[in-house]
Amino acid sequence: MKYVPKALVIGSKRSKSWLAFRGAMTLATSLSALAFGSSIAHAAGTIAGTDILNTAQASYDGPGGPVVIDSNTVTITVDELLDVTVASSDPGDIAVDSGVTQQVTTYQVTNTGNGNEAFTLTADTAKGGDDFDTSNAVIYIDTDDNGVFDAGVDTLYSPGSNDPVLAPDASVNIFILSDIPVSATDGQRAEVELSAVAITGSGTPGTSFAGQGDGGGDAVVGSTGADGEASSFFLIQAAQVALVKSATITDQFGGNEAVPGATITYQLVATITGSGSLTNLNVTDDIPADTTYTAESITLEGAGLTDSDADADAGSYDGSEIAVSLGTVPGGQTRTITFQVTID
Amino acid sequence: MKINLLKRLAMLAALAIPGTAIAANNVSLSSDVFVERTVEKPDGKTAVMLEEPKTVVPGDNLVFVVKYKNVGSTPATDFSVTNPLPKAVAFNGTSDGTEIVSVDGGKKWGSLAALTYTRENGEVRPALMSDVTHIKWKFNSALSVGSEGKLVFRGTVK
Helix, strand or coil, rough: CCCHHCCCCCCCCCCHHHHHHHHHHHHHHHHHHHHCCCCCCCCCCCCCCEEECCCCCCEEECCEEEEEEEEEEECCCCCCCEEEEEEECCCCCCCCCCCCCCCCEEEEECCCCCCEEEEEEEEEECCCCCCCCEEEEEEEECCCCCCCCCCCCCEECCCCCCCCEEECCCCCEEEEEEEEECCCCCCCEEEEEEEEEECCCCCCCCEEEECCCCCCEEEECHHHHHHHHEEEEEEECCCCEEEEEEEEEECCCCCCCCCCCEEEEEEEEEEEECEEEEEEEEEEECCCCCCEECCCCCCCCCCEECCCCCCCEEEECCEEEEEEEEEEEECCEEEEEEEEEEEE | HHHHHHHHHHHHHHCCHHHEEEEEHCCCEEEEEEEEEEEECCCCCEEEEECCCCCCCCEEEEEEEEEEECCCCCEEEEEEEECCCCCCEEEEEEECCCCCCECCCCCCCCCCHHHHEEECCCEEEECCHHCCEEEEECCCECCCCEEEEEEEEEEECC
């Protein structure tokens, strides 16, 4: 019903314009029933099918007193302007691992025309200029309009059967789900494009489709060509860890002999490489046979850790192995762990 | 308000005895609306042509032409022409700037620069071209027998 002020055109105060008013009300009611989405502004302009009525008036004093006359009324109908824009809702590259499936890119399709219009949606994962292509692309419509893909809630799009119909200025969120190939490697990007094309017609701005406009007039292609597209990008962010272990022996006689009673200090260096991060990285090491773990000897980056698993710190010893929880570690960093045993 | 009342009386009179009322008019008034269409000429240059449209699209530029003529036998004094602006059209100025306008549906009149616009939240700001609801030309001297002219203003389809 927010359309009413735009659709309401009164050229004069004569009864004819009140008929136009009532006609406009009926139009507005049917529009709101069809409306898809809720965001309504006034950018699209006068609603298609609206009549613009113009009548001038003159008043003067004639010989018989004041006279008011109306001119003829000129009636012009507003045609449907076919316009659409598509924007990516993803703020930047979406970080993914290779081999993951059903990764989501998000777009917003807006009817910037002035009539109700249905749009054909197409996903293009084979764009040139990127490093790899995603596969098995499917399109979903954000049925609950929350901007987030909800499996089981949002509707799978099938061209020709549930093309979204948008009221003027209304928007709908669209998701493309596609699979990242196993072959994609760290640092590679993939472009995923969504296009939306007005079903009534598209092409060179100014192209007219006689009698096909919403509201009964013509449909005219607007400045967008009635064809919009936008891209989101996936970026492979992988990471690997390499673990290097070394040992230093100190015997009780001040030397470095592996004799019973000597202390072995083990050093574990975890080196993380790649553009991504490793999450939940845990390092464990068994205490070797014929050695005894030296209580409270675990260090991480030179700082001591306790043996208890119940406290907040990252280290623990369970009687047979030491464990250190490193959490999330980005590529390019190292973590150094040490612990000590004595030779039995 | 006085004019409105008089106008209503005139309309009532017109409804009651239409033939007489029309015969009493000694001023003719006509309205034409043109749209500017950009046409590419064979030499590659573009020209703006005025066409009489059946249909328009938002953004089209319209030219409104109101023609008047005293076709009677006596001068018409206190002559004025008013054009209420269709709601779907944004005012875009007149050719001569001699008009007065209203931004509140015809209650207050003046030059655009002298008017203010009250927003829904009560805020008052200087009136803008896009606020205009009515355009009026008031003639200082009587419209003598046989004299005619035209008034032109421009608007854009919202």
